[in-house]
C-alpha cells in the first residue's frame with residue numbers, strides 16, 4: 001500500500017538537493033524540518049515557521065537529537081509573513097496543515113493565513129522548485145481549507161505552475177496532498 005508520507009518525500013527529492021534553500025511552513029514537531037535539513041546539508045539552509053512556542057521548543061530538541069547540521073532558522077511567526085524573513089528564492093516548501101500532533105487541538109492552520117502563505121511560497125519559487133501542501137479534510141476547517149486551496153490553485157496559469165492533487169479515491173476524508181511545481 002502507498003505510504004503518503006514516503007510519497008511526499010519522494011516528490012520533494014525530485015527537486016531538492018544539497019546546498020538548496022527550503023522552507024517548512026508548518027514546523028510542528030520538526031519531522032519535515034529534519035528531512036529538509038538533512039537533504040540540503042551544511043551548504044543549504046532551512047527556514048521553519050510555527051505560531052506555537054511549544055512547536056519551536058520541540059523542534060529545536062528533536063533536530064539536535066537527530067544530529068541535523070546547524071543549517072536551520074526556527075521562526076516564531078505565521079507562515080504568511082514568510083517574506084519578512086526569507087529574502088532568497090526557495091527550491092522546496094512544505095505545508096503539513098492541521099493540528100500540532102499531541103496538542104489539545106485548539107490551534108490549527110486557518111484559511112485566512114494559509115492561502116496568503118501559499119501565494120507567498122509560489123512567488124518565492126526558484127526555477128525547478130516544488131511546494132508540497134498536505135491537507136487533512138477530516139475536520140471542518142481542514143475540509144474548508146482544502147476546498148479553498150484547490151479552487152485557488154485551479155485558477156493559476158498552467159504556463160506558470162503545474163498543480164497536481166494526490167488523493168485516495170475510496171477514502172474521501174483521508175489526508176491528501178498537492179504538488180506545485182514550476183519549470184526547470
Ligand SMILES: C[S@@+](CC[C@H](N)C(=O)[O-])C[C@H]1O[C@@H](n2cnc3c(N)ncnc32)[C@H](O)[C@@H]1O
Pocket residue numbers: 025026027028029030031032033049050051052055077078079080096097098099100101107108109110113114
Ligand atoms: C500538522 S502540524 C505540522 C507537523 C510538522 N510538519 C511535523 O513534521 O511535525 C501543523 C502545525 O502548523 C502550525 N500552524 C498553525 N497555524 C500556523 C501559521 N499561521 N503559521 C505557521 N504555523 C502554523 C501549528 O501550530 C502546527 O504545529
